[in-house]
Amino acid sequence: MxxxxxxxxxxxxxxxxxxxxxxxxxxxxxxxxxxxxxxxxxxxxxxxxxxxxxxxxxxxxxxxxxxxxxxxxxxxxxxxxxxxxxxxxxxxxxxxxxxxxxxxxxxxxxxxxxxxxxxxxxxxxxxxxxxxxxxxxxxxxxxxxxxxxxxxxxxxxxxxxxxxxxxxxxxxxxxxxPTTREPDGLALSSRNAYLSAEERAIAPVIYTALKSAALNIRGGATPVDAAQKAADTITAKGLKVDYVAARHAETLAPLSGAEGEPIRLLAAAWLGGTRLIDNIGV
Amino acid sequence: MxxxxxxxxxxxxxxxxxxxxxxxxxxxxxxxxxxxxxxxxxxxxxxxxxxxxxxxxxxxxxxxxxxxxxxxxxxxxxxxxxxxxxxxxxxxxxxxxxxxxxxxxxxxxxxxxxxxxxxxxxxxxxxxxxxxxxxxxxxxxxxxxxxxxxxxxxxxxxxxxxxxxxxxxxxxxxxxxPTTREPDGLALSSRNAYLSAEERAIAPVIYTALKSAALNIRGGATPVDAAQKAADTITAKGLKVDYVAARHAETLAPLSGAEGEPIRLLAAAWLGGTRLIDNIGV
Missing domain, CATH: 3.40.50.620 (HUPs)
Structure with a gap:
């Protein structure tokens, strides 16, 4: 009590x-x-x-x-x-x-x-x-x-x-x-309340695309290529991408390419009239 | 001690x-x-x-x-x-x-x-x-x-x-x-150290012009006219005026013309390579 x-x-x-x-x-x-x-x-x-x-x-x-x-x-x-x-x-x-x-x-x-x-x-x-x-x-x-x-x-x-x-x-x-997520990976957000049932079903693509990008970078892809591929995946689901970017995880500066640089992948995209953001560490 | x-x-x-x-x-x-x-x-x-x-x-x-x-x-x-x-x-x-x-x-x-x-x-x-x-x-x-x-x-x-x-x-x-002044009215400023002897002799014009403007406003002149006259006086001594302005003494907003509005006169001008500022209440 x-x-x-x-x-x-x-x-x-x-x-x-x-x-x-x-x-x-x-x-x-x-x-x-x-x-x-x-x-x-x-x-x-x-x-x-x-x-x-x-x-x-x-x-x-x-x-x-x-x-x-x-x-x-x-x-x-x-x-x-x-x-x-x-x-x-x-x-x-x-x-x-x-x-x-x-x-x-x-x-x-x-x-x-x-x-x-x-x-x-x-x-x-x-x-x-x-x-x-x-x-x-x-x-x-x-x-x-x-x-x-x-x-x-x-x-x-x-x-x-x-x-x-x-x-x-x-x-x-x-x-x-750390980000709290729905079982399908969608990051919790007060703005998720704006999503229609159809949009809600599509919304986890941002997270899954970022996860793939992180795996690709760990597998040797360049951060630029991996981010572009994630943006394409998100766009293919009908979202309008504001950005998908790989940045220095602490300063958020563009990557210098230095060995061992900590990387964060960040994305923002519009799903209908709702703007969603998400990010993950690599 | x-x-x-x-x-x-x-x-x-x-x-x-x-x-x-x-x-x-x-x-x-x-x-x-x-x-x-x-x-x-x-x-x-x-x-x-x-x-x-x-x-x-x-x-x-x-x-x-x-x-x-x-x-x-x-x-x-x-x-x-x-x-x-x-x-x-x-x-x-x-x-x-x-x-x-x-x-x-x-x-x-x-x-x-x-x-x-x-x-x-x-x-x-x-x-x-x-x-x-x-x-x-x-x-x-x-x-x-x-x-x-x-x-x-x-x-x-x-x-x-x-x-x-x-x-x-x-x-x-x-x-x-309140502003501390030299006997001739010049407001004390660390930048007064930049003035040549000749410039130093001219510098009090900002204060004397502002004082005249305040008297003129109290005597019935419009703040705009009084400020313009002060600017002319300062310019006539060879200074380059950045501004001479009458403003609301508390908000520094342009005057509304309301009865009893508190007025402050403020000025900035260049004397040779030295920028001087001063102000007085009306």
Whole structure:
């Protein structure tokens, strides 16, 4: 029997709560989310509970990381169901600010990123990482957690927030959590809810194509050829590929070709009106 | 008889020092500087000492706030003299990081500002406020001061860092300090050291022109006309005007014409190879 999470909506309440946690010598792990929680988020919360005594889950559909033509307005908002899931897991607190609490009138500050943010998602969602970095920077400063759990599903985002915490000396250790997948390999995503039954049946092709590409690279294919073949496989299923790329697994820089360089394969593609992303290590 | 300031160069030493200050229940005021300290900086330190028990002065010539054609390389660096001045005043600590300490290899984060950063200096120094906001954001996070003293001489910067602290919830109260002037009205600036004797004799025209403009506005002239007349006066002395502008004193937005709107007059002009700025309230 676990107690329900405390729900706070203002920075003042959040700071009071986290101060109380710290006065008990509890370490705090933050799990930043946009709600619409699924089993992938539950894995983040469980991992957070392994590293810290107190877990705060933020739920905020951040308008600034959506482009003008993207799915901000239709993004699923399921607070009651999210609250139930977090209650079952025994999360300690939910921070659910509204937009005016996060970005008060006159708000004029943006955190922009280069390095790991260059290319890939940024080529197709030019505002995305500035939106992410600004809101995550604010969440880290407001909550001052010891740890923050981020999923490998959003691999470039994981590397961006790791860089952000280091660059601004925010003192938050980023805890990466492996991607949770459906039995057929599809990476869990709140956006999977947009898929029709027919699209849902096709969607795992991104993962299977990336897996083949990884095997091909291990078998001696060049990363460029393997990525191209994966893109062709995905396209053949009727998806529109934004990118399939092999990058340095830590810096996300283009591969130098150096011996033993760690490689990550990353992909984004449109299935009908839904944009899906995935990635795997080689 | 005052003790010499402690000099720290790394974030680790800085954090140890500020933790020690806080464990004594001392409030901390930060005075961010680029060194080359003059009586204007001394006024900042004295004001800081009025509001807080411990004063930390940072000295860092921040490369990212200089444009490629600006005076970064020739900007005066006078650490020994700065140390003596701060010793005489009884400053508690000097934080003097080097560039690699502030921006380690792989640094990829930039804080950019709109709102009070729009126009004026930004029209002529497009990288300036991103450089300022990034370094001041880092200094605020590293030092976590209760207060930070900034001079009104850099009035737009004062408004930008005030907005920054609020937007990122950094919890630093910005303490504005009136401009220190030479007897003939010239605002103190480290860049005054670049002026020849002849230029130095001309330089107060910016202040005297702004004073006349303020009187004219109080006497019924439109802010636009008064600013134009001040620009003409400055130009007539052989300076090249970047801008003379009347703005809302708090937001720095263009004037709306509303009754009782607080007005600030701001100017920037080149005198030979030296760029001078000044501003006054109306």
């Amino acid at each position: 676990t107690s329900k999470p405390v729900v706070v909506e203002t920075v003042r309440e959040l700071k009071a709560l986290t101060s109380a946690f710290r006065s008990e010598k509890a370490r705090i792990a933050l799990v930043p989310t946009m709600g619409a929680l699924h089993a992938g988020h539950m894995a983040l919360v469980r991992r957070a509970q392994e590293v810290a005594e107190k877990v705060v889950v933020s739920i905020f559909v951040n308008p600034t990381q959506f482009g003008p033509t993207e799915d901000f307005s239709r993004y699923p908002r399921t607070f009651d169901a999210d609250f139930e899931k977090l209650s079952e897991l025994g999360a300690d607190a939910i921070y659910a600010p509204d937009a005016a609490e996060m970005y008060p009138r006159g708000f004029s500050t943006r955190i922009t990123m280069s390095g790991p943010a260059d290319g890939l998602e940024s080529d197709f969602r030019p505002q995305f990482f500035a939106g992410v970095a600004t809101v995550v920077g604010k969440l880290f400063i407001r909550c001052a957690p010891d740890f923050a759990a981020f999923g490998e599903k959003d691999y470039q985002q994981l590397k961006v927030v790791t860089r952000l915490s280091k660059d601004l000396d925010l003192g938050v250790e980023i805890v990466p959590v | 005052t003790s010499k300031p402690v000099v720290v160069e790394t974030v680790r030493e800085l954090k140890a020092l500020t933790s020690a200050f806080r464990s004594e229940k001392a409030r901390i005021a930060l005075v961010p500087t680029m060194g080359a300290l003059h009586a204007g900086h001394m006024a900042l330190v004295r004001r800081a000492q009025e509001v807080a028990e411990k004063v930390v002065v940072s000295i860092f010539v921040n490369p990212t706030q200089f444009g490629p054609t600006e005076d970064f390389s020739r900007y005066p660096r006078t650490f020994d003299a700065d140390f003596e001045k701060l010793s005489e005043l009884g400053a508690d600590a000097i934080y003097a990081p080097d560039a690699a300490e502030m921006y380690p290899r792989g640094f990829s984060t930039r804080i950019t500002m709109s709102g009070p950063a729009d126009g004026l200096e930004s029209d002529f120094r497009p990288q300036f406020f991103a450089g300022v906001a990034t370094v001041v954001g880092k200094l605020f996070i590293r030092c976590a001061p209760d207060f930070a003293a900034f001079g009104e001489k850099d009035y737009q910067q004062l408004k930008v860092v005030t907005r920054l602290s609020k937007d990122l919830d950094l919890g630093v109260e910005i303490v504005p300090v």
